[in-house]
Amino acid sequence: MDRTLNDLQAVKRKLDAAAQRTQTPETPVWYVDVPANRVVVQATSEAAAQAFTEAAGVAGQDVGVHVSAQRPRVLADLVGGDAYYIDAKARCSIGFSVTKGEQQGFASAGHCGKPGAKTTGADKTDQGTFEASTFPGKDMSWVGVNAGWTATPDVKAQDGKKVQVAGSVQALVGAAVCRSGSTTGWHCGTIEQHDTSVSYAEGTVDGLTRTTVCAEPGDSAARSSPAPRRRGHLGRFRRLRQWRHDVLPAVNPVLEDFGLTLKTTSAESAAPAPQDNATTGAWSAGRVYRAGATVTHGGVRYQCLQDHQAQGSWSPEATPALWQRM
Numbered sequence: 001m002d003r004t005l006n007d008l009q010a011v012k013r014k015l016d017a018a019a020q021r022t023q024t025p026e027t028p029v030w031y032v033d034v035p036a037n038r039v040v041v042q043a044t045s046e047a048a049a050q051a052f053t054e055a056a057g058v059a060g061q062d063v064g065v066h067v068s069a070q071r072p073r074v075l076a077d078l079v080g081g082d083a084y085y086i087d088a089k090a091r092c093s094i095g096f097s098v099t100k101g102e103q104q105g106f107a108s109a110g111h112c113g114k115p116g117a118k119t120t121g122a123d124k125t126d127q128g129t130f131e132a133s134t135f136p137g138k139d140m141s142w143v144g145v146n147a148g149w150t151a152t153p154d155v156k157a158q159d160g161k162k163v164q165v166a167g168s169v170q171a172l173v174g175a176a177v178c179r180s181g182s183t184t185g186w187h188c189g190t191i192e193q194h195d196t197s198v199s200y201a202e203g204t205v206d207g208l209t210r211t212t213v214c215a216e217p218g219d220s221a222a223r224s225s226p227a228p229r230r231r232g233h234l235g236r237f238r239r240l241r242q243w244r245h246d247v248l249p250a251v252n253p254v255l256e257d258f259g260l261t262l263k264t265t266s267a268e269s270a271a272p273a274p275q276d277n278a279t280t281g282a283w284s285a286g287r288v289y290r291a292g293a294t295v296t297h298g299g300v301r302y303q304c305l306q307d308h309q310a311q312g313s314w315s316p317e318a319t320p321a322l323w324q325r326m
Contacts, residue, residue, distance in 0.1 A: 001037045008032045010056050011039045018056035027052040028071045033064065040064040041142035046070075073148055076108050076121055078156030079162065081180030083122040084143075086113040086130075092220045093182040094281075096165060096251055097151035098142060103152040104263075105144040107254045109220045110135030111202070119143055122182070132258050136203030140254040151263045158186040164265045167314060168251050169322065170291075170307040177211060179248070181219025189213035196247055200219065208247040252307050256288040266313045285312045294326065301326040 015030045026048035030041045041063055043049035043306035049065040058262040078097045085091050092112035098105055105128060113119070113130040121127045121282035127149055145151075157180065171177060171191055178188040196208040255262060283297040286309065293304040295316065302316040302323040316323035 002113045002168065003037055005032070005034070008037070008039055009032075009065065011061055014056040014058050015039070015041070015052070018052065022055065024052055025071070036064065038062055038064045040066055042068055044069055051299045071183070074125075074303070076123065076125070076149050077154065078104070078145065078149055079152060080106075080165070081182060081186070082156060083182035084108075084127060085120045085124070086117050089118065091182065095254075096155070097153065097166075098260040099151060099263060100142075100144070100258070100260050103131075103144045104149065105142055105260075106151065107251060107260065108143060109249065110139040110141045112141060112220055113143075120147075121149070134257070136200060136205050138207060138253065139205045139249045140256070140257065142254065142258050142260060151242050153263050153265045156180045165262065166265050167311045168255070168262050168309045170250060170252060178215065179211075179213050179215070179219075181215050183216045183219045184214075187213050187215075194250070198247055205249075207250065207253060209250055210247045226234065250307075251319075252288050252290075252309060255309050261286050262309055264311055266311050283310065283316055285310050285314075295323075 007034060012030065012032050018024075026045065027041055027043040030052075032037065033040045039058075039061075040048045041052060043065060045067060046065060049063075049067075050059065053059040053061075053063050078094055080094050080096055082094045083091055084094055090112065092108055095107040095109070098107050110133045112133075114133050115130050117130045117133075119127045119129065125148065126146060128143045128145035131142055131144045135141075140297065154162045155165060157163045157178070164200050173191050173193060176188060176190050177191055178186060191209060191211050193210045195206070196210045197204055197206045198208055251262070254260065281295060283295040283302070288307070288309045289295070289304045290307050291304055295302055295304070297316045300317070303326055304322065305324055306322055308314070308322055314322060316325075
């Protein structure tokens with residue numbers, strides 16, 4: 001080898017220092033290529049590489065140049081409870097991550113944005129577009145994100161921790177739940193009613209779930225998860241004052257209406273089955289089943305006990321809490 005590793009690292013340090021003095025968007029990558037015994041600069045053109053090496057004082061020191069139009073980009077995860085911004089004007093919270101075919105995205109509230117509205121993430125980088133939205137009547141929407149964002153089953157919890165979504169089942173009235181929002185964070189309470197109707201100035205919204213968990217503006221679309229125990233009751237006056245935010249659209253109707261698959265810890269590769277509200281047929285992962293629906297699986301008939309989206313690991317014979325053998 002003509003040069004030692006220390007020699008090569010010294011050249012790279014000069015490039016590092018030059019990058020600290022000025023932006024280098026046309027030369028996004030540089031590194032020590034040990035097998036080739038040289039330093040390599042990736043640039044969008046020979047001229048850009050030459051300018052960078054001259055600014056670093058290493059021109060003529062046998063620095064290799066790799067010309068490429070590709071530029072590294074920062075990838076971000078979709079996490080329930082994180083903030084996102086709509087047309088640089090309003091703020092809402094990511095609900096649950098979803099997929100529709102190859103398209104990744106997240107479910108949110110319908111009043112957060114109309115179809116075609118653009119979103120940016122909590123870091124203000126471009127994120128996606130509202131693919132569908134319903135409000136009033138229902139309060140549901142979903143955003144398809146660009147390649148810089150990845151759907152995850154994560155939801156922000158307490159003290160910087162995360163919980164993961166395993167599936168979606170409509171919990172019973174009285175069950176303990178927690179929700180995560182970008183304004184007030186992680187809070188817990190209990191379910192009071194399902195199928196609640198609320199009249200807003202914009203019109204009536206049906207099919208909401210009323211809880212004792214209050215919220216503030218910006219928490220819209222905050223989603224709830226089962227809680228291990230009941231937390232303190234949050235005063236009646238406060239609940240009434242924040243009525244808009246302590247009734248939440250259930251996630252299963254969002255999945256059903258828009259043909260979405262919930263992102264869960266059990267990586268579900270199957271596409272959602274057509275949501276034709278049929279009450280009979282073969283059980284299929286990805287379909288949203290309502291209580292009372294009947295299916296066949298393994299030659300046996302089952303009846304659905306709780307609304308849920310079927311997961312690969314939630315087959316009827318394996319989940320007696322969801323299915324009853326007939």
